[in-house]
Amino acid sequence: MKVLITGGAGYIGSHMGLALLDEGNDVVILDNLTTGSKQIVPTKANFIEGDISDINLVQRVLSEHNFDVVTHFAGSIKVEESVKNPLKYYENNTLNTLKFLKCLTNSNVKKIVFSSTAAVYEEKKSGLINETYLCNPSNPYGRSKLMCENIIQDLSKSTNLKYFILRYFNVAGADPQLRSGQLDEKSNHLIKVCIDCVLQKKKWVEIYGVDYETDDGSCVRDFIHVSDLISGHLLAVKHLVKGGDSDICNLGYGRGFSVLEIIERVKKVSKVNYTTRIVGRRDGDASRIVADSNKMMTKYNWAPALNNIDTIILTALNWEKQKFKKIYET
Numbered sequence: 001m002k003v004l005i006t007g008g009a010g011y012i013g014s015h016m017g018l019a020l021l022d023e024g025n026d027v028v029i030l031d032n033l034t035t036g037s038k039q040i041v042p043t044k045a046n047f048i049e050g051d052i053s054d055i056n057l058v059q060r061v062l063s064e065h066n067f068d069v070v071t072h073f074a075g076s077i078k079v080e081e082s083v084k085n086p087l088k089y090y091e092n093n094t095l096n097t098l099k100f101l102k103c104l105t106n107s108n109v110k111k112i113v114f115s116s117t118a119a120v121y122e123e124k125k126s127g128l129i130n131e132t133y134l135c136n137p138s139n140p141y142g143r144s145k146l147m148c149e150n151i152i153q154d155l156s157k158s159t160n161l162k163y164f165i166l167r168y169f170n171v172a173g174a175d176p177q178l179r180s181g182q183l184d185e186k187s188n189h190l191i192k193v194c195i196d197c198v199l200q201k202k203k204w205v206e207i208y209g210v211d212y213e214t215d216d217g218s219c220v221r222d223f224i225h226v227s228d229l230i231s232g233h234l235l236a237v238k239h240l241v242k243g244g245d246s247d248i249c250n251l252g253y254g255r256g257f258s259v260l261e262i263i264e265r266v267k268k269v270s271k272v273n274y275t276t277r278i279v280g281r282r283d284g285d286a287s288r289i290v291a292d293s294n295k296m297m298t299k300y301n302w303a304p305a306l307n308n309i310d311t312i313i314l315t316a317l318n319w320e321k322q323k324f325k326k327i328y329e330t
């Protein structure tokens with residue numbers, strides 16, 4: 001297969017590149033390097049620096065290569081930032097995806113795997129969220145992504161575009177071979193921030209509220225290892241390439257961990273104690289988001305292999321140590 005990965009210099013897209021290359025596929029990466037880095041672009045991938053909204057560039061890339069499928073990861077991903085600066089999210093996630101889709105409709109590529117998010121769902125205070133649950137995002141990030149989902153689905157009805165929308169829960173961990181991981185030092189993912197404290201890059205972890213309606217009062221999230229997330233993408237890609245129908249699936253483990261539980265687990269796995277500070281609630285945060293991913297498992301035989309919070313933390317810690325060492329040495 002030949003696959004275009006937008007956002008392939010980012011955390012998740014770089015893992016997708018590695019997995020596709022590991023299976024002997026051809027990979028082209030298009031990324032504007034706003035949050036991504038060339039350092040994690042797989043060496044065997046063909047890298048093009050550019051923006052998904054650059055119509056001339058995208059059209060040229062699509063016509064020069066004979067792609068079987070496009071995997072669209074490029075986007076902006078911070079919930080809190082989206083509350084403060086919604087236009088950035090409607091522009092980079094929605095408008096730029098629309099421009100990209102316009103190029104796609106004018107090309108021979110008729111299959112897209114789209115990175116969506118659990119943030120499209122309405123908050124559910126108990127139980128698991130499956131794909132039929134109400135979509136009603138609580139922040140501009142979720143809305144910007146839901147708009148993309150709607151545009152893709154409408155386009156699929158009016159053209160022969162087939163899509164596979166994957167709604168991710170909280171992605172964490174690093175490639176077990178440590179070829180890639182979270183490189184964005186501004187990333188505010190909880191496990192990354194805890195590990196930054198372990199490595200004394202940050203002084204404390206801020207806890208955004210302990211007054212939620214959860215067992216210990218802190219927010220609850222479903223953490224999925226990035227490699228399991230990617231194995232779901234490989235199934236989605238193969239399904240579309242084989243001529244399968246469009247679909248939407250969740251990718252999570254169905255088990256929630258609270259912020260306080262994660263803080264303790266990182267201390268235990270790393271054997272390092274660090275400081276925490278309870279600060280106020282953050283705008284846009286839902287109290288609890290936990291996935292029902294049965295559809296992906298039963299319909300597409302998705303079999304997560306790293307469903308263990310300590311494994312997630314350990315791979316992230318090992319990646320960060322290696323990265324820290326490299327930065328320190330240079």
Ligand SMILES: NC(=O)c1ccc[n+]([C@@H]2O[C@H](COP(=O)([O-])OP(=O)(O)OC[C@H]3O[C@@H](n4cnc5c(N)ncnc54)[C@H](O)[C@@H]3O)[C@@H](O)[C@H]2O)c1
Pocket residue numbers: 006007008009010011012013030031032033034035036037050051052053072073074075076077092096115116117118167168169170171172184
């Ligand atoms: N990380 C998570 O927990 C999570 C959860 C749900 C959904 N997602 C989705 O997964 C996708 C990838 O997220 P990530 O964690 O790898 O983030 P990331 O910031 O590491 O990667 C995004 C990549 O897209 C690139 N990019 C952004 N805008 C672009 C544009 N206009 N043109 C070209 N390149 C552009 C960035 O440079 C970066 O390399 C995003 O679409 C995000 O919404 C992530």
